[in-house]
Amino acid sequence: MAQKKHGSAIVVGAGIVGVSTAYALQKAGVQVTLVDRVGPCAGTSYGNAGAVVDGSAPNALPGFWKSIPSMLLDPTGPLTIRWSYLHKIMPWMIRFLQESRAERVEHNAKALKGLSKSAVRDWSKLMKDTRLEHMMQDVGWLKVYETEEAFRATENLRDIMTRHDSKFEVLSAAEIRDLEPNLNPIFKHGIFQNKSRFLVNPEKVVHGIADAFKQLGGEVVIADITSIKSESGGIIATGTSHTITADKLVLCTGAWSKNLAGQFGANVPLDTERGYHLMLPIIPEKGISRPVMYGEKSFVLAPMERGIRLTSQVEFAGLELGPDFRRVRKMVPFAKKMLPALETEEQDVWLGYRPSLPDSIPVIGPSPNNPNVIFAFGHQHYGMTLGPTTGRLVRDMVLGKKPSIPLWPYRADRFG
Numbered sequence: 001m002a003q004k005k006h007g008s009a010i011v012v013g014a015g016i017v018g019v020s021t022a023y024a025l026q027k028a029g030v031q032v033t034l035v036d037r038v039g040p041c042a043g044t045s046y047g048n049a050g051a052v053v054d055g056s057a058p059n060a061l062p063g064f065w066k067s068i069p070s071m072l073l074d075p076t077g078p079l080t081i082r083w084s085y086l087h088k089i090m091p092w093m094i095r096f097l098q099e100s101r102a103e104r105v106e107h108n109a110k111a112l113k114g115l116s117k118s119a120v121r122d123w124s125k126l127m128k129d130t131r132l133e134h135m136m137q138d139v140g141w142l143k144v145y146e147t148e149e150a151f152r153a154t155e156n157l158r159d160i161m162t163r164h165d166s167k168f169e170v171l172s173a174a175e176i177r178d179l180e181p182n183l184n185p186i187f188k189h190g191i192f193q194n195k196s197r198f199l200v201n202p203e204k205v206v207h208g209i210a211d212a213f214k215q216l217g218g219e220v221v222i223a224d225i226t227s228i229k230s231e232s233g234g235i236i237a238t239g240t241s242h243t244i245t246a247d248k249l250v251l252c253t254g255a256w257s258k259n260l261a262g263q264f265g266a267n268v269p270l271d272t273e274r275g276y277h278l279m280l281p282i283i284p285e286k287g288i289s290r291p292v293m294y295g296e297k298s299f300v301l302a303p304m305e306r307g308i309r310l311t312s313q314v315e316f317a318g319l320e321l322g323p324d325f326r327r328v329r330k331m332v333p334f335a336k337k338m339l340p341a342l343e344t345e346e347q348d349v350w351l352g353y354r355p356s357l358p359d360s361i362p363v364i365g366p367s368p369n370n371p372n373v374i375f376a377f378g379h380q381h382y383g384m385t386l387g388p389t390t391g392r393l394v395r396d397m398v399l400g401k402k403p404s405i406p407l408w409p410y411r412a413d414r415f416g
């Protein structure tokens, strides 16, 4: 490996978090090898809704537990648990519910805000640097609600966002129509985050950043890493037909990070909130201009470059069980109700794995056992949003620079 000013690093995982980290490090003078078992954007970063959300809130909110039974009983509801996975997800669920206590919600919201407050700025800079600006649109992020009841249920969310200075506007039916005239005029309330951005093709963006990384002299290696060891100050990553050595290693393997992190003393309660997408044809004139979430059903329609992407809710079923595409297909009639001009001929269907911790906060920081192994995973519903910010923070950690925010809320040993 060529000698660079700031030594060398292996970045494992080439989703949005891995490519952003690899790019930031290589640009700062670290010689980086980016390793993925399939290649760039093979995981969850491929099929998301592309929203770069300006402002966020944790998923476990006060009183959330009350809505769980009705969500689970509704066959078109926003949450499902495969019965064969119930015993495995139970400990995670219990922790998740503990995180809905008022003082935990405040803590988690503050920690998330610490990251999300610079997400749009970090994305804009990365897009400019990599000449991908045309892939990001300044259109905001809209949620719409048909019933008073569903809108009232967002009160806690709005309170938390207000307290943590995450800006949003509440829209009337007329204001929703002004923004999205082709939506069915059944929606009485909207929540609009107008500073949010939209990536029209997340896959192309991740590949574009990986290409820019290679142009800076970074190397991409295809290998399934099974073991990480430290030896005489350096780190050795071993995988299928490859052994790679460097001064530091950054673990960005999303939902697949638990076992590798365990090799460095971290017992993180990482699980996956699975989510599906379904691609539908582009509607040239009667479509939508931004990602829009149907509040009652928690699915999103996003006007991607290749067509309308319907991204679905949350399924707890771990990493091994096969997909159940009926979940997302059941949303098609609701999507048609939402956007009457929608053509419903399915083009493509996909399952992704959000990497989620019960407190909704990613792990970003050194491993408990070795400061040269750095973790960057667990970005749950906001990984696309927070990838470039995470890359910048990891870069500063590797260079020994003072981080722009305190990093203790994201440490790996916070779960005890």
Ligand SMILES: Cc1cc2nc3c(=O)[nH]c(=O)nc-3n(C[C@H](O)[C@H](O)[C@H](O)COP(=O)(O)OP(=O)(O)OC[C@H]3O[C@@H](n4cnc5c(N)ncnc54)[C@H](O)[C@@H]3O)c2cc1C
Pocket: 012, 013, 014, 015, 016, 017, 018, 035, 036, 037, 038, 039, 040, 041, 042, 043, 044, 045, 046, 047, 048, 049, 050, 051, 052, 053, 223, 224, 225, 226, 239, 252, 253, 254, 255, 256, 274, 275, 276, 277, 311, 312, 352, 353, 354, 355, 377, 378, 379, 380, 381, 382, 383, 384, 385, 386
């Ligand atoms: C339906 C859906 C919609 C979403 N919408 C949004 C949205 O609008 N906005 C937003 O901000 N977020 C969204 N998300 C969340 C976001 O997509 C994820 O948080 C994010 O993609 C996670 O990125 P990552 O880089 O951590 O993981 P991934 O993209 O999953 O990348 C991990 C990589 O690690 C590799 N890997 C794993 N194990 C190994 C190994 N042992 N050796 C080598 N390589 C390995 C995999 O091949 C993969 O390429 C959505 C998610 C879903 C499912």
